[in-house]
Amino acid sequence: MQEYQRKQLLERVKREGATVGTAIPEQVDVQGETIDLRSFVFEIKRRETVPAGERERVERAKRNLRRERRKRRRRLESESISYQEGERLAEAIVGIDRALEALESLGPTDIESEKQAKEAADQKRWMSFLRQALGHEDHDGGPRGSHGGDR
Template structure:
């Protein structure tokens, strides 16, 4: 893949509104295990709050999804993959992000927790904006990502 193609894919997956209109993948393979992601997310979202017995399962799923997202992003950033494979990876990353957004909204059960989550999200957006405005977004490579 050419460098400008790689940068385009990375920009697409890191775009603030990348998940708008995106679907949660029906099935995803994480650590060589196939998971019915869409049905899991819809099953959990159907409830108004996550029952205490399910909370660990949801948190474990979110951790695994974040880990898988990072691994797929690094494949685009660091490895030599074809553009077609990069496109497939980018689409799967956006799907993972969509699933994470759906699951993240479930965690808050009280106004204080929700306020803290919103504050964290605002801080991340502000840091991305500052890095971009100051020309430090890197456009690729591990040094260009903000890690919190």
């Protein structure tokens, strides 16, 4: 592969929006193990949330995909390979990036923050209800004015 071809492929891999329109690879070899990547991503994405038991599996998959991406990128940057092999590597890297974007968009940690936000909102509503029920606040949320200020 010529050096200018290598630079073109590396630019393609680094390009913002390179994953737009890119399909997630059907399978990818990660550390000697073949993963059915597309079916794994779609299986996880079709759920509303990632179940607690699946979070570690998703996080492990993301770590392995990042590791594999770095390995392939180093190979593209430094090894003496044919242009066709370089194209295959670049395509695989962009496909891995697409899968990582899909998995990152799940935001497994967002589930916890969403739960906390709901609990905080529930507690705020409960406290507001108690203030109203005990007569410490009128219905529009402000303090009652009928006490003549002698609280």
